[in-house]
Each structure stands twice: as C-alpha cells, then as structure tokens.
Amino acid sequence: MHNKGLIKVFAIIFGLVCIYQLSFTFITSSIEQKAEEYAVQKISENEENYPRLRENAANTYLDSVAKEPYFAGITYEDAKDKELNKGLDLKGGINVILEISVRDLLVGLASNSDDERFRTALDKASEIQKTSAKTYLEIFFEEFDKMEGAKLASPNIFANKSLSEDINFDMTNDQVRPVIRRKIDESITSAFEVLRERIDKFGVTQPNIQRLGESGRILVELPGAKEINRVQNLLQTTAQLEFWEVHKASEFNQFIVDADQALAQSMMSENTDEEDEEEISETSETSETSSDAEDTDEQDLNELLAADEDAADKDEAFSKSNPLISLIQGGGNPQGPVIAYFAIKDTATVNDYLARPEVKSKLGQDLRYAKFVWGKPAQDSEVIDLYALKTNRKGEPDLSGSVIIDAQQSYDQMGRVAVTMQMDRKGSRAWEQMTTKAAEQRSQIAIVLDDIVYSAPGVSNPIKGGNSEITGEFSILEAQDLANVLRAGKLPAKANIVQSETVGPSLGQEAIDAGINSFIIALLFVLIWMIFYYGKAGIYADIALAVNILFIFGVLAGLGAVLTLPGIAGIVLTIGMSVDANVLIFERIREELQKGKDQALAIKDGFSNALSSILDANITTGLTGIILFVFGTGPVKGFATTLLIGILTSLFSAIFITRLFIDGYAKNGKLLQFATAATKNFLANIQLNFLGKRKIAYVISGILVILSIVSLSTKGLNQGVDFVGGRTYIVRFDQAVNSVELQSQVQEDLGSAEVKTYGASNQVRVTTNYKVDNDDNSVDQEIQEFLFKGFQSYLPQGFAYDDFKVGGNNEEFGIMSSMKVLPTIAEDIKRASYYAVFGSLIAVFLYILLRFRRWQFSLGAVAAVSHDVIIVLGIFSATYSFMPFSMEIDQAFIAAILTVIGYSLNDTVVVFDRIREFFNEHPKWHLSKIVNYGVSGTLSRTLNTSLTTLIVLLAIFIFGGDSIRGFMFALIVGVVVGTYSSVFIATPVMYDTAAKKGIDLSDKNKKELDEEETEATIS
Structure with a gap:
C-alpha cells in the first residue's frame, strides 16, 4: 500500500475532528445529567405532578448555567447548538407536514x-x-x-x-x-x-424546517416540544389581523327573538311527529305572547332570558320551541360588544342557526352586513362570547394587520398579560381616524385575529402614534407566541396539517435505552466473533470497526444529521455488514497463503483480489441507500443517512485502517495467523455441487413464491396509516390490559378502531380512520376524548383528561405518542414507496449489467431479489394477524424491503465476482465447474457475514424498541432468504440462461465453450 504516511495523517486528523464534533454531545449530556440530579434533589416524588415539576426545575438549572463556560471556554448554549441531533423517536417532540392551501x-x-x-x-x-x-x-x-x-x-x-x-x-x-x-x-x-x-x-x-419539493408541503420537526396545541396554533395561525368597528349588544335583542321564532317554525315544519308538533305550537304561542310586549330597544337580553327561564325553566319543550334562546348562557351588557354567551360545545349548532336563510332575513336593513364571530374563551371556561362586526358589502375590515411592524408581549394597566403592537405611518393615520370615530360614538373596536375576537375595548380618546394593545385571557407563553406570529407576518393561505407525529419524552428515553442495549450487545458479539474466527487479525479488524463507529457518529454530528431509532438500527446493521469487507479480505489472504505464497505477498494479493468484490457489494447496497434517501422521509431518511455514511466509513476502515495494522505487524517478518486453531481448516478446500441441487431449490422457492402470492391475493397486507390514512395512538396503563376489552370500549364512538397490544402488556396501539378526511384539530381532540372515556376505568384513580391527552401532564401513563396521516398524503407515500422499490430494481439491474457486461448476471440478480421481496411480503401477509408485534406495512417496512434488496445483492455480487474471476483464470474449465467452484470459494465468507449480520439483527429485534420490531423482523427474514437466494436462485438462473447457448461470461474474449462442456459437472 502506497502513501501509508499520508493515510495515517488523514486517519488521525479525521479521528480528532470526529472526537471534537462529538465532544459537544458529551458536554451537553454531562450538564443535563447534573440538571436532572438537581431536579431530583429539589422535587420529591411525594409532590403532586412531580415529573413536570422536576422538568421545570431542570430547565431552570440549565437556563442558569447556559452561558457559563464549562470546558475549554465552551458553554452549554454553544454545545447544545452543535451536539448530535436526536430525532423525535429518541428525544420526544412533534413532527408535522403542513400543506399550504393552493x-x-x-x-x-x-x-x-x-x-x-x-x-x-x-x-x-x-x-x-x-x-x-x-x-x-x-x-x-x-x-x-x-x-x-x-x-x-x-x-x-x-x-x-x-x-x-x-x-x-x-x-x-x-x-x-x-x-x-x-x-x-x-x-x-x-x-x-x-x-x-x-x-x-x-x-x-435544533428545529428542522424543510420545503418538500413543489407540492406546497413543508416539513417541521420540533424535538423536545410537548405542547401540541401550542405548536398547532403556532403553525396553523394565518395571522390575519384585522381591526373592526363592532355592533352594540342592544342592537340585536329583537333579532335574537325574531331569529328564535323563525328557527322554531322552520324546525317544527321539519318534524313529522304530530305530538311534538302540538307541544311546540302551544309553547310557541306562550313565548310569542310574552315577546310581543317586549321593547327590545330599552330592555336588555338578560331580562328577557330571566323571564323565559322563569316561565319555562328551560325544559325539553322550551328547547324545542326556542332553539336559539335555549342555548344562551347569558346576555352581554346592552352598551357592550358581546351579544350573548354560549357554551363552547354549542358553537357549531349556533353557527348553523345563524347561517340559515330564514335567520339572515331577520337581520333587517341596518344589520344586513353584520358578521358574527366568536371571542377567545378564557382558560378553563366552558362559555364563549358572540360578537357582530360592522362590515360592508365587500366584507373588508377598517384596518388590517399588514400595517403592524412590531409586536411584543407586555402587561396592561391592570397587570394582565397583553401584546403591544406598533404600526407603520400609514397604519398610524388610519388607526387615529378609527379611534377618533369610536371615541366620539362611545363605541368599541374589535381586534380580530383569524376570525377570533381577542379583545374589543372601548375608546375614550383618539390614539396617536400607531400604538395598540391586545388583551385577553393570555398565559405568558400564549402572548409571546402571538407577538411572534404578528412579527413574522401572516401566512398567505391556510396551512393544513396533513401528517403529524407526537412522541412523549419518556417513550423517547426508552427508545434510547433500547437502542443502546441492542447496539452494545451486537457490537460485543461481532468483536468476540472476529477474534474467535481470525485470531490476532480479528483484533485488528475490531480496532478498525471501533474507528469506523467513531467516524460514523462524528460525521453525523458534523453534518448536523438527525439520529433516529431506525438510524441506530442502520448503524448496528452497518456494523454487521462492515465486517463483510474484513471477512472478504481475510478469506482471500488465507487462500493466498494456502497457495504457498509468503505472508507479505499473500497480504498484498489478498487485499488486491478482495477489492473488486468489496466495491461491487458496497456500491449495490449504496444504490438502495440513495433511493431510500431520495424517496424516504423522517425515520426512513435517517436510516438511509446512517447506512450511506456507514458504507463509506466502513470501506475506508476496512481497506486502509485494517491494512495499516496488518502491514505494521508483519513488516518485521512476524507471522500473522488469519485463523485460530478451531477455525484454521474450517470450510477449507471444500467443493460442493450446488448446481446439481438447483431443481430442488427451484421447487422449494416456487412453492414459497406461490403461497406468498396466494396469501397476498386473498389476505392482503396490514397497511399502516402511512398508506391508507388515519390516526394512531400509543396508550400506556399502570396495569396489564386486555386489548379486546379496550377495543369494545371505544368501538361505539370510533367505529372501526383497532386496538392491539404494543410491546409490554400494559401498552396498546389504537388505530382508527374516524373522520379520516377531516384535518381539523378538533377531530384530534374529539378522538382523544373518546379514548379517555373508553379507557378511564383502566387508568389510575383520579387520572384526568389533561393527564391522558397528547402532551398531557403525566408522562408515565396515557397517550405516549400519536400519528396522523390524511388520505391524500398517504397516497403520495404509497406511490413514492412503489417508485423506490421498482427504481432500486432497475438501478441494480443496470449496474450489474454495466459491471459484468452480460445480461445473464443481471437477470440472475433481479430474479433473486424479486424472489426475496415476494417471500418477505408473503410471510408478512400470512402472519400479521397473530404475531405479537406490529407488522404494519409502512414507510419503515419499505426501508426494510430496500435494505433486503441491498443485502441480497451484496451477497449475489460477491458470488458473481468470484465466478467471473474463475472464468478469467481457468478459461478451459467446464462452465458448471467454474460456477460450483465460485460458489464454494465464497462459502466461508457468506456464512461469516450472514451469521454476524443475523445475530446483530436478532439483538436489535429482541432488545430494541417496539416501534422497530416489525422492521427488524423483515430484515431477519430478508437476510435468511437473501443468503439462500444468492446461492440457489441467482447463480442457477444465471447459469441456466448462459448454458443454453454456451455463452462466455468472462471479461476476456475467449472462444465459446461448446454445449457439451457446459453441461459437464465437477469431476
């Protein structure tokens, strides 16, 4: 190997850079650990809601030390910006895809x-x-x-x-x-x-916001965010700020009565029940008699309501004869802007009533352009106020929010939280004119944001200078968010949440623990196995593997990439697959030593001969990784990122780092054994007639493929919400629960809801397509309320809805995570997945065709990969109904399928590369002999790589998180089937198509072998 000094320098510098990048993560972890210890000491477990109090205490500690130098002048604030980013599934938080309404x-x-x-x-x-x-x-x-x-x-x-x-x-x-x-x-x-x-x-x-192509969709990831309602308001508020003159309540007293009577008559005519009709008619007459005597210009609505309540006591008959008035919870001040108060739960009904033609006709000439809007309800209030804005034919406000140039959270004269605004010069003049008019008429001005009245203050004097203030029932955070929204400006159109995912912090911590456990177990096995099989050479391979892991995490941190649970799986899988490069090298060195070459030459030729197979195998896997990265989103993209980085660092570590150690040891003539006493002659000089068994393999594979197709055609697949749309919730209880019982509890409200045990016996996954086409946030709340009602008896005593809901007060039980996908984006995800799978097959076919220059190799590889994919799909189809873990077909499953394709090709390409090598070395050998020798020559490598990869995947499957268990199962099946197909499908298909015409598959332009020779077997 030339330029060893340069490679050493590069490796050392690269390693130091990676350590520097990861140092920020160690600093933040150390400080956050101290913050947790501080919170535990300060807040006892006996205090009510102690998890949230501890979180607040930890945040207070972190705020206090944020700007203090911790190590080498680096502050916590600096380190936090540069630490290794953790995805939602590891840190908790909120992920949404917004679609701007075109x-x-x-x-x-x-x-x-x-x-x-x-x-x-x-x-x-x-x-x-x-x-x-x-x-x-x-x-x-x-x-x-x-x-x-x-x-x-x-x-x-x-x-x-x-x-x-x-x-x-x-x-x-x-x-x-x-x-x-x-x-x-x-x-x-x-x-x-x-x-x-x-x-x-x-x-x-570390927020992440990306525009997704030309679709009008925007991805927003907020790791660590917990207040789902606050985030939704922040993202979806269009910030359409308007200033309106507002009608007085007294102007609508007569309208309320007239509208109520019109509704009663309209609803009575729709009622086919004669007894109800007579009852409504009688009570309606009583109401009309009393209302005729009313002078609504002088009498306020509260007196009218009191009279009606005394007369009818708001019984069922009264509600039918007075559909609107019966809903009123109280009247506003006659000279004030609030027309009446209604229960929040009745707003949809009131909106429907006010929109009816028979009601609109009662507004009269002076009120015909009035626009009804609701106020912002107070915290914990069950009532909401109704306003009527003074508008014109065009419905344009007197002043819009486009004139706002600054907004800040502040406090009003009463000490209440408020938001102050500053207008530009044009707005200042218009605001002065508007407030002058309001002062003269002693009227109010409504400050309206997205059709919600935040405040409607009276004006006693004209306001000069363009200053204004919004008051209301704000928390400090709400006021800060509102000021933030006003400063940023309004959205040009409504932003709909078409996909969302929320993960609780405790679920994220569990995912980290599971990921670390699986990582350590897999790593230990690989390290021990390499030493057991290759002796001292295995130790050097382990050192290179450790360097490789440092490089992977260092590059991830340096690029600002996001580490997800599938990303950890990608790293662990890379560990298993990166061993393949060292195995290929060591097996080739062993072969060269068996030929009688001296150690130095054997090492040189071993590295040289293995290079072609290593590059081909990693390029094919890399192609599938690139396709995953292009078509995937979120966790899938995270998996692809770590896989691609792992491939590059593995190549460098195996080819250069391992070589440096081996050459360094052997340069003084020291003998380096590439085996131990137990493995020295394992699979050495073994030659098997694989082609002679191909017909049996065809029959077995044919049966499996047919059974898979039958299952897929009859039973289908368990498609997740990624592909069909819907909502899913992970709910945890304080005791073991029966998923069948829980499903029966919510079936009436949610219809086709599916409840399945998810991981532990005290945790379930709820999937529902209830109102799947409705993206309104109120539907999310409605479903959560249904779940709480159905599950309440299974929850801890005194467990409230605010503890249960997404982002609730309790982080141990209740809804731990949620996901929403609308049907429109589900179709797009499904379509992109199809493109990814077929695109990878085409890319691989073309690469192998260019690399091996014969279509027979490409056909064999694609046949094997198609065989693997169909069988994996068939197994998922046949077993999803009784497996104890989720086997939904979602984006992660597509990532697994593409990884299976990459792994299967990796195996196949190594075998093909050895076959081609034998063609070049032994041009006069029979074709079948060459193929059998090629497969036999890679047997040790195939078993080594497959075994290490399989053990690694089993470690993740057993010790990893519940969310990736189905993903790992697909990979495990894929590795087993892929190893089999590379030997018994890809190679025989290539052989049979080539043997028919005696085609030469070597790189050299040799004379074609006759058909008799190609049919010969190993002698």
Missing part, C-alpha cells in the same frame, strides 16, 4: 372571484387531488381548460387590478399559466419564511 392562494390571486367556471374547476381539482399524483395547480389548469371558452385572463379571474402588471386581457391560457405558477411558488416560499421565523422564536433547540 386553492386559497388561487382564490386570493383571483381577488375572491365568484366566477362559476373558476369555482367549478377549483372544486373538481380538490376532489381529483385526493387520488392523483399531480399537484393541485396542474389539476386546476387541466379542469379549467376543459371548459369551452374559459379564459384565465378574464377580468373576473386573474386579469384583475392586483395582477395588472403581470396579466392583461389579451393573454392566452398558456401565457397566464407560468405567471400563476410563479406567483404560487412565491407565496409558498413566503409561507416557508414566515413559518421559519415563527419557529426560530419558539424556543426549541
């Missing part, structure tokens, strides 16, 4: 056009996109073009005042489309920047 953006660009063809194209695009791979914008253009004479540059659509500089009336649809695409892209970019600015101020370390 429909809303189009509507905005079209100035809220009500053009019939425009609206029809939007509706059709919304429906088609649910099952289409195309973007919403492309579908909209296609649907719009189908309408005869439809013109995008119509004055009623995009040829409007706001787009006048870009679009004119004479432009064709083809000319308009690029402009709209650019505008949409600019808006999504703007949304991305707004979200990034909000997240930067959120307060979590």
Whole structure:
C-alpha cells in the first residue's frame, strides 16, 4: 500500500475532528445529567405532578448555567447548538407536514372571484387531488381548460387590478399559466419564511424546517416540544389581523327573538311527529305572547332570558320551541360588544342557526352586513362570547394587520398579560381616524385575529402614534407566541396539517435505552466473533470497526444529521455488514497463503483480489441507500443517512485502517495467523455441487413464491396509516390490559378502531380512520376524548383528561405518542414507496449489467431479489394477524424491503465476482465447474457475514424498541432468504440462461465453450 504516511495523517486528523464534533454531545449530556440530579434533589416524588415539576426545575438549572463556560471556554448554549441531533423517536417532540392551501392562494390571486367556471374547476381539482399524483395547480389548469371558452385572463379571474402588471386581457391560457405558477411558488416560499421565523422564536433547540419539493408541503420537526396545541396554533395561525368597528349588544335583542321564532317554525315544519308538533305550537304561542310586549330597544337580553327561564325553566319543550334562546348562557351588557354567551360545545349548532336563510332575513336593513364571530374563551371556561362586526358589502375590515411592524408581549394597566403592537405611518393615520370615530360614538373596536375576537375595548380618546394593545385571557407563553406570529407576518393561505407525529419524552428515553442495549450487545458479539474466527487479525479488524463507529457518529454530528431509532438500527446493521469487507479480505489472504505464497505477498494479493468484490457489494447496497434517501422521509431518511455514511466509513476502515495494522505487524517478518486453531481448516478446500441441487431449490422457492402470492391475493397486507390514512395512538396503563376489552370500549364512538397490544402488556396501539378526511384539530381532540372515556376505568384513580391527552401532564401513563396521516398524503407515500422499490430494481439491474457486461448476471440478480421481496411480503401477509408485534406495512417496512434488496445483492455480487474471476483464470474449465467452484470459494465468507449480520439483527429485534420490531423482523427474514437466494436462485438462473447457448461470461474474449462442456459437472 502506497502513501501509508499520508493515510495515517488523514486517519488521525479525521479521528480528532470526529472526537471534537462529538465532544459537544458529551458536554451537553454531562450538564443535563447534573440538571436532572438537581431536579431530583429539589422535587420529591411525594409532590403532586412531580415529573413536570422536576422538568421545570431542570430547565431552570440549565437556563442558569447556559452561558457559563464549562470546558475549554465552551458553554452549554454553544454545545447544545452543535451536539448530535436526536430525532423525535429518541428525544420526544412533534413532527408535522403542513400543506399550504393552493386553492386559497388561487382564490386570493383571483381577488375572491365568484366566477362559476373558476369555482367549478377549483372544486373538481380538490376532489381529483385526493387520488392523483399531480399537484393541485396542474389539476386546476387541466379542469379549467376543459371548459369551452374559459379564459384565465378574464377580468373576473386573474386579469384583475392586483395582477395588472403581470396579466392583461389579451393573454392566452398558456401565457397566464407560468405567471400563476410563479406567483404560487412565491407565496409558498413566503409561507416557508414566515413559518421559519415563527419557529426560530419558539424556543426549541435544533428545529428542522424543510420545503418538500413543489407540492406546497413543508416539513417541521420540533424535538423536545410537548405542547401540541401550542405548536398547532403556532403553525396553523394565518395571522390575519384585522381591526373592526363592532355592533352594540342592544342592537340585536329583537333579532335574537325574531331569529328564535323563525328557527322554531322552520324546525317544527321539519318534524313529522304530530305530538311534538302540538307541544311546540302551544309553547310557541306562550313565548310569542310574552315577546310581543317586549321593547327590545330599552330592555336588555338578560331580562328577557330571566323571564323565559322563569316561565319555562328551560325544559325539553322550551328547547324545542326556542332553539336559539335555549342555548344562551347569558346576555352581554346592552352598551357592550358581546351579544350573548354560549357554551363552547354549542358553537357549531349556533353557527348553523345563524347561517340559515330564514335567520339572515331577520337581520333587517341596518344589520344586513353584520358578521358574527366568536371571542377567545378564557382558560378553563366552558362559555364563549358572540360578537357582530360592522362590515360592508365587500366584507373588508377598517384596518388590517399588514400595517403592524412590531409586536411584543407586555402587561396592561391592570397587570394582565397583553401584546403591544406598533404600526407603520400609514397604519398610524388610519388607526387615529378609527379611534377618533369610536371615541366620539362611545363605541368599541374589535381586534380580530383569524376570525377570533381577542379583545374589543372601548375608546375614550383618539390614539396617536400607531400604538395598540391586545388583551385577553393570555398565559405568558400564549402572548409571546402571538407577538411572534404578528412579527413574522401572516401566512398567505391556510396551512393544513396533513401528517403529524407526537412522541412523549419518556417513550423517547426508552427508545434510547433500547437502542443502546441492542447496539452494545451486537457490537460485543461481532468483536468476540472476529477474534474467535481470525485470531490476532480479528483484533485488528475490531480496532478498525471501533474507528469506523467513531467516524460514523462524528460525521453525523458534523453534518448536523438527525439520529433516529431506525438510524441506530442502520448503524448496528452497518456494523454487521462492515465486517463483510474484513471477512472478504481475510478469506482471500488465507487462500493466498494456502497457495504457498509468503505472508507479505499473500497480504498484498489478498487485499488486491478482495477489492473488486468489496466495491461491487458496497456500491449495490449504496444504490438502495440513495433511493431510500431520495424517496424516504423522517425515520426512513435517517436510516438511509446512517447506512450511506456507514458504507463509506466502513470501506475506508476496512481497506486502509485494517491494512495499516496488518502491514505494521508483519513488516518485521512476524507471522500473522488469519485463523485460530478451531477455525484454521474450517470450510477449507471444500467443493460442493450446488448446481446439481438447483431443481430442488427451484421447487422449494416456487412453492414459497406461490403461497406468498396466494396469501397476498386473498389476505392482503396490514397497511399502516402511512398508506391508507388515519390516526394512531400509543396508550400506556399502570396495569396489564386486555386489548379486546379496550377495543369494545371505544368501538361505539370510533367505529372501526383497532386496538392491539404494543410491546409490554400494559401498552396498546389504537388505530382508527374516524373522520379520516377531516384535518381539523378538533377531530384530534374529539378522538382523544373518546379514548379517555373508553379507557378511564383502566387508568389510575383520579387520572384526568389533561393527564391522558397528547402532551398531557403525566408522562408515565396515557397517550405516549400519536400519528396522523390524511388520505391524500398517504397516497403520495404509497406511490413514492412503489417508485423506490421498482427504481432500486432497475438501478441494480443496470449496474450489474454495466459491471459484468452480460445480461445473464443481471437477470440472475433481479430474479433473486424479486424472489426475496415476494417471500418477505408473503410471510408478512400470512402472519400479521397473530404475531405479537406490529407488522404494519409502512414507510419503515419499505426501508426494510430496500435494505433486503441491498443485502441480497451484496451477497449475489460477491458470488458473481468470484465466478467471473474463475472464468478469467481457468478459461478451459467446464462452465458448471467454474460456477460450483465460485460458489464454494465464497462459502466461508457468506456464512461469516450472514451469521454476524443475523445475530446483530436478532439483538436489535429482541432488545430494541417496539416501534422497530416489525422492521427488524423483515430484515431477519430478508437476510435468511437473501443468503439462500444468492446461492440457489441467482447463480442457477444465471447459469441456466448462459448454458443454453454456451455463452462466455468472462471479461476476456475467449472462444465459446461448446454445449457439451457446459453441461459437464465437477469431476
């Protein structure tokens, strides 16, 4: 090996850089350990809610030492920014994919056009996109073009005042489309920047925000975040701030009565029950009699409600005859802005009532443009206030939030938490005019954010200078978030959460513990096995392996990559597979020594001869890793990242680091044995007639493939929410539970909910497609309430809903993690998975074709890989219903399938490489003899690599986390089947297709062997 000095210097420098990068992680871990110890000493377990109190105490400690130098001038704050990033499954936190509504953006660009063809194209695009791979914008253009004479540059659509500089009336649809695409892209970019600015101020370390292609989707990862509602509000609030004049409550007293009567009559006509109809009619007459005498301009709503309550006591008949009034919990001050108070649970019903035509008709001429909006409810309150904004035909506010240039959390004159805002010059003038008018009329101004009234203060004097203040029932965090949102600006359109995942911190810690345990066990086995099998040479291989692990973690830390539980699995798998390179080298050195070569030459030729197989094997595995990285998201991408890094560092460690130690030991003539007494002659000079058994192998494989296809056709696969959409929750109890009993408890509310034991007997996984098409956050809360109601009797005594819910007060029991995937993105994930699998098969076929220059090799490899994939799928299909762990088909499973493809190819390519080598060395040998010798020559390597990899996977399967058990099972089956197929499927298929015409498979241009020779067997 040339340039040994340069390689040594590089290895040392690279190692020191990796140690430096990892030092930040050690510093943060040390300080955080001290913070935990401080919290344990300060907060006793006897205190109520002690886990949360300890967390607060630990955070207080970390804040106090954040800027103090800890080691070599490095502070905790500095180290935290540079430590090895941990994913959600290791640290806990929140992961969401937001989709900016392209429909809303189009509507905005079209100035809220009500053009019939425009609206029809939007509706059709919304429906088609649910099952289409195309973007919403492309579908909209296609649907719009189908309408005869439809013109995008119509004055009623995009040829409007706001787009006048870009679009004119004479432009064709083809000319308009690029402009709209650019505008949409600019808006999504703007949304991305707004979200990034909000997240930067959120307060979590190492947040991650990425734009996903051109889909309008944005990935946001917030490790360590726990307040799911706060995060949802932060990400989805469009920050549409508006200032409105507001109606007085007294203006709506008569309307409430008239609307109530109109509703009663309308609902009575819909009622087919004659007895109920008579009852409603009688009580309605009583109500009308009393209401006729009312002078609602003088009498407030509270008196009206009191009279009605005394007369009817709000019984069932009263509710039917007074559907609106019966819902009112209290009236507002007649001169104030609150019309009435309602129960929060009744807001949907009230909205429906107020939107009915028969109710709108009662508003009268003066109130016909009134816009009803709700206030922001106080904390722990069950009622909410209703306001009516003064608006016009266009529905435009008097002043919008675009004039806000700064916002800060503050306190009002009463000491309550508030948000102060500063307006620009234009806004200041408009604000002064607006407050002057309000002061003269002694009226209120409503401050409205996203159609929610945060405050509606009265104005006694004009406000100059552009200062304003929002007050309300804020916590400090809510006020800080609101100020953050206002500073960052508004989103250009609504952001829908199409996929989300929440992992509790305790579940993350358990995943870390499980990952470390499996890592240590796998590593110890590999280290011991290499010494047992190769003696002192195995010690050098172990040193190279340890250096390799240092390189992997150092590179991950340096690149800022995120370490996930599948990522740890990727590293552990890399340990098992990286042994393969050393095994290949050592086996080749042993062969050269058996030929009688001296040690120095045997070492040189061994490394040289093994290089081709090592490169081919790692390149094929690397191709599948690249495809995983391109098509995968989240944990799958984390797995691919560590796999790719591991391949590169393993190559360097095996080829150079191991060589340095071996050459250094042998340079003075010291004898280095590449075996121990127990393994010296193991599988040496063994020659087996593998091809003679190929027909038996074909029959066995044929039966397995047919059974797999039958199971897949009849029983199918257990598709996870990644592929079909839905919601899943991991729920933990303080006692062992029966999943069948739990399922029966929630079946009535959630319908097709599935409850299965997940890991330990006190933990279940709940999967449901309840309201799967509805992305509203209220559905998430509704499902959690159903689960709490159904599971309450199985939870600890006194366990409240706030303890149970996602991000609740209790971190030991309740919902430990949750995941939501809408059907639209589920289709996209499924489609990307298909592309990944087929793309990897095509890439491998082409690589092997280019590398071996014969299609017979490619056909054999693809046949073996297809065989492996079908059998793995078949086993999952046949066994998922009774296996004690989750066998859902999700993104992680696709990663497992691609890894199986890579591993199987790794094995196959090593065998093919040896066969090709024998062709070049023995051109006159019979083809079958060459193939059998090639397979036999790699037998020791195949068994060594497969055994170490299999033990490593079993360690992860047994000691790893529950979330990757199905993933590991797929890999275990894949390794077993892949090892078998490389010998009994790939090689025989290659042989049979080549032997038919006596094709020469060597690299040299030799004379073709005749058919008689190719059919000969080992003599």
